[in-house]
Amino acid sequence: MAAIEILGLEKTYMVGFWRKRPKRALQPLHLRVEEGEIFGFLGPNGAGKTTTLKMLMGLVFPTAGSARILGREWTDPEVKAQIGFLPEQPYFYDYLTAHELLDYYGQLSGVPAKERKRRVEEVLQRVGLTDVKGVQLRKFSKGMLQRAGIAQAILHNPKLVFFDEPMSGLDPLGRREVRDLMEQLKQQGKTVFFSTHILSDAEALCDRVAIIHKGELRGVGAVEELTSSVHGKVEVIWQGSQIPAAMKALGGECRISGDTIRAVISDRQQDAAIDALRRERVRLIAITPLRTSLEAYFVEKLQHSQTTAGTTA
Amino acid sequence: MSLRAKTTVFASISLVISMVASVWLLRHIDEIQPAAAIEDALYINSPQIVKRASLGFNGLMACIYWTRAVQYFGHRHFDRAQTYNELAPLLEITTALDPHLLPAYQFGASFLAPAPPNGAGEPDRAVQLMRYGIENNPDNWRLYYDLGFVYYTELKDYKKAGEVFAQGSKVPDAHPFMKIMAAQMEEHAGDFATARMLWRATYESSAQSDIRRNALEHLRCIRVDEDIANLQAAVTQFGQRTGHLPTSMAELASAENWPGIPADPDGNSYVMAANGLIEVAKPDDFPFITKGLPPGYKREGLPKFHTKM
Amino acid sequence: MNARIAYIASNTFREAVRDRVLYNLIAFALLLSGAAIFVGQISIEIERLVVVNLGLTAVSLFGIVIAIFIGIGLVSKEIEKRTLYTVLSRPVRRWEFIVGKFFGLAGTLVVNTFFMAIGVFGALLYVAHKFSAADLSILVALYFIVLEFLIICALALLFSSFSTPLLSAVFAFSLFVIGSFANDLRGFAGLSHGLTRWLATGAAYLVPNFSALNVISAVAHQQAISGQLILQNTLYALFYSAMVLSGAVLIFERRNLK
Numbered sequence: 001m002a003a004i005e006i007l008g009l010e011k012t013y014m015v016g017f018w019r020k021r022p023k024r025a026l027q028p029l030h031l032r033v034e035e036g037e038i039f040g041f042l043g044p045n046g047a048g049k050t051t052t053l054k055m056l057m058g059l060v061f062p063t064a065g066s067a068r069i070l071g072r073e074w075t076d077p078e079v080k081a082q083i084g085f086l087p088e089q090p091y092f093y094d095y096l097t098a099h100e101l102l103d104y105y106g107q108l109s110g111v112p113a114k115e116r117k118r119r120v121e122e123v124l125q126r127v128g129l130t131d132v133k134g135v136q137l138r139k140f141s142k143g144m145l146q147r148a149g150i151a152q153a154i155l156h157n158p159k160l161v162f163f164d165e166p167m168s169g170l171d172p173l174g175r176r177e178v179r180d181l182m183e184q185l186k187q188q189g190k191t192v193f194f195s196t197h198i199l200s201d202a203e204a205l206c207d208r209v210a211i212i213h214k215g216e217l218r219g220v221g222a223v224e225e226l227t228s229s230v231h232g233k234v235e236v237i238w239q240g241s242q243i244p245a246a247m248k249a250l251g252g253e254c255r256i257s258g259d260t261i262r263a264v265i266s267d268r269q270q271d272a273a274i275d276a277l278r279r280e281r282v283r284l285i286a287i288t289p290l291r292t293s294l295e296a297y298f299v300e301k302l303q304h305s306q307t308t309a310g311t312t313a
Numbered sequence: 314m315s316l317r318a319k320t321t322v323f324a325s326i327s328l329v330i331s332m333v334a335s336v337w338l339l340r341h342i343d344e345i346q347p348a349a350a351i352e353d354a355l356y357i358n359s360p361q362i363v364k365r366a367s368l369g370f371n372g373l374m375a376c377i378y379w380t381r382a383v384q385y386f387g388h389r390h391f392d393r394a395q396t397y398n399e400l401a402p403l404l405e406i407t408t409a410l411d412p413h414l415l416p417a418y419q420f421g422a423s424f425l426a427p428a429p430p431n432g433a434g435e436p437d438r439a440v441q442l443m444r445y446g447i448e449n450n451p452d453n454w455r456l457y458y459d460l461g462f463v464y465y466t467e468l469k470d471y472k473k474a475g476e477v478f479a480q481g482s483k484v485p486d487a488h489p490f491m492k493i494m495a496a497q498m499e500e501h502a503g504d505f506a507t508a509r510m511l512w513r514a515t516y517e518s519s520a521q522s523d524i525r526r527n528a529l530e531h532l533r534c535i536r537v538d539e540d541i542a543n544l545q546a547a548v549t550q551f552g553q554r555t556g557h558l559p560t561s562m563a564e565l566a567s568a569e570n571w572p573g574i575p576a577d578p579d580g581n582s583y584v585m586a587a588n589g590l591i592e593v594a595k596p597d598d599f600p601f602i603t604k605g606l607p608p609g610y611k612r613e614g615l616p617k618f619h620t621k622m
Numbered sequence: 623m624n625a626r627i628a629y630i631a632s633n634t635f636r637e638a639v640r641d642r643v644l645y646n647l648i649a650f651a652l653l654l655s656g657a658a659i660f661v662g663q664i665s666i667e668i669e670r671l672v673v674v675n676l677g678l679t680a681v682s683l684f685g686i687v688i689a690i691f692i693g694i695g696l697v698s699k700e701i702e703k704r705t706l707y708t709v710l711s712r713p714v715r716r717w718e719f720i721v722g723k724f725f726g727l728a729g730t731l732v733v734n735t736f737f738m739a740i741g742v743f744g745a746l747l748y749v750a751h752k753f754s755a756a757d758l759s760i761l762v763a764l765y766f767i768v769l770e771f772l773i774i775c776a777l778a779l780l781f782s783s784f785s786t787p788l789l790s791a792v793f794a795f796s797l798f799v800i801g802s803f804a805n806d807l808r809g810f811a812g813l814s815h816g817l818t819r820w821l822a823t824g825a826a827y828l829v830p831n832f833s834a835l836n837v838i839s840a841v842a843h844q845q846a847i848s849g850q851l852i853l854q855n856t857l858y859a860l861f862y863s864a865m866v867l868s869g870a871v872l873i874f875e876r877r878n879l880k
Binding site: 316317324328332334335336338342377380381383384 | 809861
């Protein structure tokens with residue numbers, strides 16, 4: 001069973017003084033997230049990530065489309081008992097202590113009293129807030145608030161957790177902690193769906209990612225695949241007008257521009273390439289490792305002219 | 314969406330039902346409450362205190378008290394109430410809050426002075442109210458008229474009425490009629506013509522429907538009084554001529570060569586009672602007549618105001 | 623469902639208390655004590671009248687102010703601070719949220735009024751040196767004031783569900799003032815004609831009828847309040863509040879929480 005199936009969710013706002021001008025926040029989105037994976041929802045600010053999340057949470061009503069969460073209609077209130085949500089830069093009831101906050105949320109999630117007591121302690125420990133559980137939230141630092149937020153998201157032991165920009169505003173230590181926590185959740189068999197614009201986090205954590213820009217889905221895929229294609233490659237540039245047979249044999253991409261040729265090959269083939277070119281007495285201009293990150297894929301997808309939303313799995 | 318739709322339907326039904334129930338209950342509460350509201354208003358009986366309590370919004374409070382005064386009188390008059398204790402205080406508070414609220418003085422003149430059930434029966438307070446109004450609105454000739462009106466109709470103090478009309482006629486822009494009324498008071502105060510003039514003046518110069526209706530009623534009743542006076546005079550003459558009283562209206566009519574049996578403004582023929590006394594067929598229809606009432610007649614029942622506005 | 627409403631209600635109450643709303647009781651106590659002592663000193667034979675009038679009016683006004691000030695933020699504050707998101711991501715229905723908030727605020731006011739009632743009776747005892755049977759009607763007046771609070775809470779919540787705090791305060795306060803003159807509004811309506819009459823009558827019946835709920839003067843003069851009136855006012859307040867809350871639910875259910 002898919003953890004999340006987004007079936008054509010779209011959102012168009014009516015803006016302007018008379019509310020007559022349509023503004024498309026999200027084009028019809030089709031996406032599928034499997035159980036037990038950490039899924040990254042990437043995109044620059046204003047891309048539509050938060051809109052999508054809010055629609056899934058039932059905070060915003062889609063103009064069209066539907067979704068299924070854990071096999072049920074996304075509007076089914078029973079679904080809510082099995083999901084957790086951490087909104088972006090959250091505040092909480094600042095007059096409550098951490099303990100009271102979690103207890104309240106536990107009540108609302110329908111966790112029975114005894115279990116609630118136990119879970120609250122457990123979760124406080126997990127996020128490292130046990131020492132300050134009696135302190136009012138108005139005295140919490142940003143990082144502590146974020147941790148409290150994660151605590152309330154996982155308190156009722158949900159199967160699926162949604163995080164909206166969970167690392168925002170955190171120092172490197174805080175970010176590390178959050179990453180560790182997310183890993184732990186995955187190990188427990190939970191599904192994590194989080195949105196971010198910090199690619200290095202996504203690269204480190206995610207099994208799969210989707211890239212969204214200006215309300216449109218630009219690409220979906222497993223992180224390994226998306227980065228392996230650029231990972232560990234080198235670019236060889238030499239002077240010449242013809243591609244030596246030996247280079248062709250290495251199987252890399254070659255491009256001729258004027259009197260230089262560029263070829264992209266695997267970095268394991270570096271030495272073979274150098275040998276081949278030397279044998280031909282070709283003048284080598286440069287060998288540089290190709291950028292090996294998700295960032296490149298990201299940037300490439302963003303720069304693509306308008307394409308229809310991908311429907312890959 | 315269906316859960317949301319269910320909530321929407323339920324909430325809408327609840328909204329409509331509660332709205333209907335609220336309105337219905339409100340009408341019920343009004344029935345228990347109306348008297349209470351007015352008496353409640355007058356726990357602050359002193360105009361000075363009301364003024365201070367208004368926090369400077371005197372004008373608005375004056376309007377509110379004025380509305381209450383009109384409603385108060387209207388309700389009670391319809392019920393043929395015998396007491397109108399709150400009318401004077403209401404009008405006093407209204408004019409204390411806004412001395413220039415002229416309709417209040419007019420209303421006081423028409424309804425404070427006459428005896429119940431047609432008024433509060435407090436002509437002295439009415440006079441006081443008018444004098445207060447004149448003090449605060451010295452350029453208004455109408456207030457002199459209202460004061461003179463009270464002296465004439467209820468206090469029957471024709472001398473004073475004449476004085477007041479004369480004073481009023483001296484106000485710049487006074488209606489020329491004030492001089493005429495002053496003059497009439499000298500010699501012809503008791504005449505039907507004078508009374509008619511006065512009531513017609515009231516009718517024509519007022520915009521308030523209660524006052525106009527009242528004036529029209531008076532005019533009708535003056536006509537009846539006049540008719541009865543004339544008829545009674547004819548009876549007396551008949552007696553002097555023939556030596557006995559007429560036994561019926563028909564006899565009198567033929568003796569006087571009238572085209573038919575005289576009728577009141579409603580078209581009902583006047584009735585000849587014993588001893589040649591002329592009476593009105595339906596005294597209830599004429600609340601203000603002083604003649605033509607059957608002996609021992611007591612006014613009861615609802616007022617019948619025939620005049621259409 | 624009921625449990626969630628209760629939890630939201632008690633949390634709302636807790637919020638009000640921790641926002642130090644109950645400190646208003648201190649101001650109230652000072653006011654009333656001052657008045658009682660002052661009146662006791664000058665002995666003008668209407669001590670009781672003053673204490674009852676002043677006390678009950680203060681209970682009413684303090685409460686209205688609290689109801690409006692807290693009520694206008696009930697929903698809008700949660701949206702602004704985004705605390706609402708974490709609540710609605712749980713199995714909490716939107717209408718439960720509204721109803722829970724209502725009961726929380728109403729509960730706060732009931733508790734507040736309870737303490738104020740003690741103050742009023744205390745001051746009364748001080749000036750009159752004893753209670754009389756007629757003083758029971760003071761309880762009725764207090765009860766009616768609580769009914770007023772219910773209506774104001776519902777109205778403040780309604781406005782909070784779609785408007786900014788400032789506008790909500792203006793609307794709610796305006797309705798309170800107009801509602802206090804509801805009888806006169808109906809009087810105006812009765813005297814007008816045509817379209818004005820229709821509009822005025824409609825408004826007059828839809829505006830909350832606080833004039834019927836204000837029996838302070840009557841009680842100050844030791845008049846009894848009819849049982850009929852008590853029953854009808856109770857029903858009226860309940861239905862009116864239900865109507866307003868239904869409106870709030872309808873609006874809130876539709877709202878996109880951007």
